[in-house]
Amino acid sequence: MVKLEGTAVSQGIAAGKVYIYRPSSCIVEEGHFPQEEKEARLAEFDAAVKKAAEELAEVIQKMRETGDDKAEIIEAHLEILEDEEMAEEIHGAIADELLFPDCAVKKVYDKYIALLGNIEDSLFQERVADMRDVSGRILRVLQGKKAQDLSALPGPSIIAAHDLLPSDTATMDKRNVLGIVTEIGGMTSHSAILARSYKIPAVLGVPSLLDTLKEGEECILDALEGCIYSSPEVELKQEFEDKRKCYLDSMNKAEHYLEQEGLLSDGQKIEIGLNIGSDQWCEEYRYCDFVGLFRSEFLYMHSSHMPSEEDQYKAYIRVLKHAAGKPVTLRTLDIGGDKTLSYYSLPKEENPFLGKRALRLCFAEPELFKTQLRAALRASAEGRLNLMFPMVGSLEDIRKAREAVEEAKEELRQERVPFDENIKLGIMIEIPSIAEIAELAAKEVDFASVGTNDLTQYLHAADRMNADVCAYYQSFSPSVFRVLRRIAGAFREAGKPLSVCGELGGNPKAAVVLAGMGMTKMSMSGANMARVKQALSAFTFEEAVQIAEAVCGLGSQEEVLEYIGRVFKEKDII
Numbered sequence: 164m165v166k167l168e169g170t171a172v173s174q175g176i177a178a179g180k181v182y183i184y185r186p187s188s189c190i191v192e193e194g195h196f197p198q199e200e201k202e203a204r205l206a207e208f209d210a211a212v213k214k215a216a217e218e219l220a221e222v223i224q225k226m227r228e229t230g231d232d233k234a235e236i237i238e239a240h241l242e243i244l245e246d247e248e249m250a251e252e253i254h255g256a257i258a259d260e261l262l263f264p265d266c267a268v269k270k271v272y273d274k275y276i277a278l279l280g281n282i283e284d285s286l287f288q289e290r291v292a293d294m295r296d297v298s299g300r301i302l303r304v305l306q307g308k309k310a311q312d313l314s315a316l317p318g319p320s321i322i323a324a325h326d327l328l329p330s331d332t333a334t335m336d337k338r339n340v341l342g343i344v345t346e347i348g349g350m351t352s353h354s355a356i357l358a359r360s361y362k363i364p365a366v367l368g369v370p371s372l373l374d375t376l377k378e379g380e381e382c383i384l385d386a387l388e389g390c391i392y393s394s395p396e397v398e399l400k401q402e403f404e405d406k407r408k409c410y411l412d413s414m415n416k417a418e419h420y421l422e423q424e425g426l427l428s429d430g431q432k433i434e435i436g437l438n439i440g441s442d443q444w445c446e447e448y449r450y451c452d453f454v455g456l457f458r459s460e461f462l463y464m465h466s467s468h469m470p471s472e473e474d475q476y477k478a479y480i481r482v483l484k485h486a487a488g489k490p491v492t493l494r495t496l497d498i499g500g501d502k503t504l505s506y507y508s509l510p511k512e513e514n515p516f517l518g519k520r521a522l523r524l525c526f527a528e529p530e531l532f533k534t535q536l537r538a539a540l541r542a543s544a545e546g547r548l549n550l551m552f553p554m555v556g557s558l559e560d561i562r563k564a565r566e567a568v569e570e571a572k573e574e575l576r577q578e579r580v581p582f583d584e585n586i587k588l589g590i591m592i593e594i595p596s597i598a599e600i601a602e603l604a605a606k607e608v609d610f611a612s613v614g615t616n617d618l619t620q621y622l623h624a625a626d627r628m629n630a631d632v633c634a635y636y637q638s639f640s641p642s643v644f645r646v647l648r649r650i651a652g653a654f655r656e657a658g659k660p661l662s663v664c665g666e667l668g669g670n671p672k673a674a675v676v677l678a679g680m681g682m683t684k685m686s687m688s689g690a691n692m693a694r695v696k697q698a699l700s701a702f703t704f705e706e707a708v709q710i711a712e713a714v715c716g717l718g719s720q721e722e723v724l725e726y727i728g729r730v731f732k733e734k735d736i737i
């Protein structure tokens with residue numbers, strides 16, 4: 164038996180035979196053809212695009228027939244394939260440079276992949292994966308190779324591959340996929356996102372996987388701990404079968420909680436918020452009490468230019484419609500740090516996370532800030548919209564942000580454009596300097612929400628994007644919980660609403676601790692709602708208070724996790 168380790172990106176446990184997927188890649192050698200072949204080569208490229216488009220249309224059709232809601236991924240591939248700008252560049256490379264069509268395709272696609280690939284943001288990384296996928300498809304057609312995919316598996320299998328393309332994951336024979344394990348990739352890679360949405364257990368980033376596993380070999384994939392066991396012994400198989408049953412049982416139980424309110428077992432209400440990063444509808448709008456974090460960056464990141472006031476206004480209205488009367492907290496633009504825009508150059512900084520990010524950037528670019536504030540204020544006339552500022556580090560930041568809102572309001576008044584005069588203004592608490600003076604901040608804002616993702620990185624001085632220091636990035640450390648307790652006390656004292664909208668708020672174990680600190684609002688991604696509601700329902704407020712006190716008295720993250728793990732086990736929840 165061999166045990167290999169990676170990152171668990173989609174939870175679950177699977178056991179079964181390995182299916183090794185090694186699609187052959189296309190080798191492209193640079194070369195030029197004689198001038199007289201120009202028309203024929205151009206036609207060759209056009210025919211390949213047409214054939215690739217037909218393949219994609221067929222896949223979309225099949226996915227639609229089977230009710231697969233991820234057909235949009237393949238539709239995006241069709242859009243890339245038919246992108247006029249790229250097609251024109253490829254035509255240019257064939258006609259002017261006399262490059263063979265496969266060479267021209269590779270040259271142009273590689274250029275865009277390199278441009279987007281430098282941006283460390285999951286949205287852009289997804290786009291890069293899509294582009295690789297599409298260019299691979301055109302090259303395969305041009306080179307006359309047969310399509311290879313996972314749409315017909317020999318039987319229930321654990322797929323092992325170096326990497327999976329978005330189209331591999333979208334088109335695979337899901338009824339027969341027990342699990343996925345790959346050599347590269349991590350939490351935010353495309354295959355991880357898809358595996359989560361299909362609820363397929365997946366462990367990515369396992370080095371030397373394909374050198375170790377053999378086709379058809381029995382394996383156990385533990386996508387709770389992030390490891391895979393090849394040819395396990397009988398006892399281990401039994402142990403994992405029990406673990407798998409227990410996990411599925413707990414997941415089934417959790418699902419029942421989705422439609423219920425967030426309540427502690429003694430009936431105390433915990434408001435459950437939804438975090439969103441787009442203006443698309445999602446099912447979880449139904450099961451939340453409010454939208455606690457509307458990350459507005461997506462509007463900027465999905466666009467090839469600065470979105471206009473009108474574009475933003477329309478997007479905000481769409482979200483308010485989905486929320487159907489539930490309050491929505493719109494967070495103003497948070498770029499900088501790891502998030503950049505292709506059409507807007509940010510300064511090159513030594514430490515972008517400590518640099519001109521979010522509110523700091525908005526202060527430096529008053530017109531950009533004003534455009535968003537005007538759009539948000541106009542939308543506030545049509546629904547319950549709150550405004551929240553990210554990366555607030557001082558009272559001065561709060562005052563400056565309020566002034567900017569005042570200016571935008573005054574302009575709209577002059578123009579007789581309606582907006583909510585009493586719109587609530589709040590802050591993200593994610594920089595330790597503002598957490599430390601939370602009671603003063605509480606006097607100057609209508610509400611706040613704790614951004615535990617950044618708070619953890621700044622408190623522990625550990626870059627949240629740097630895998631080399633992830634052991635130092637400890638969101639369950641007693642330090643994080645003590646700061647949270649302090650903030651909770653300050654806002655309770657001031658009688659101002661406080662929520663947590665970082666990842667911690669969507670973690671069932673942390674949610675119980677937060678409830679015990681007196682936090683009554685937590686906002687999270689829709690996927691976490693059922694399990695958080697389930698966990699809360701297992702504890703009384705008194706029990707949660709005791710847990711929170713105990714956690715704040717411990718000395719390390721390890722002790723905290725061990726302690727909460729034990730408490731959860733006693734209540735029979737994972």
Ligand code: PEP
Nearest residue numbers: 593614615616617664665
């Ligand atoms: C946070 O920092 O916890 C947060 C919610 O914001 P983001 O992850 O977008 O920085």
Ligand code: MG
Nearest residue numbers: 593614616617
């Ligand atoms: Mg943040």
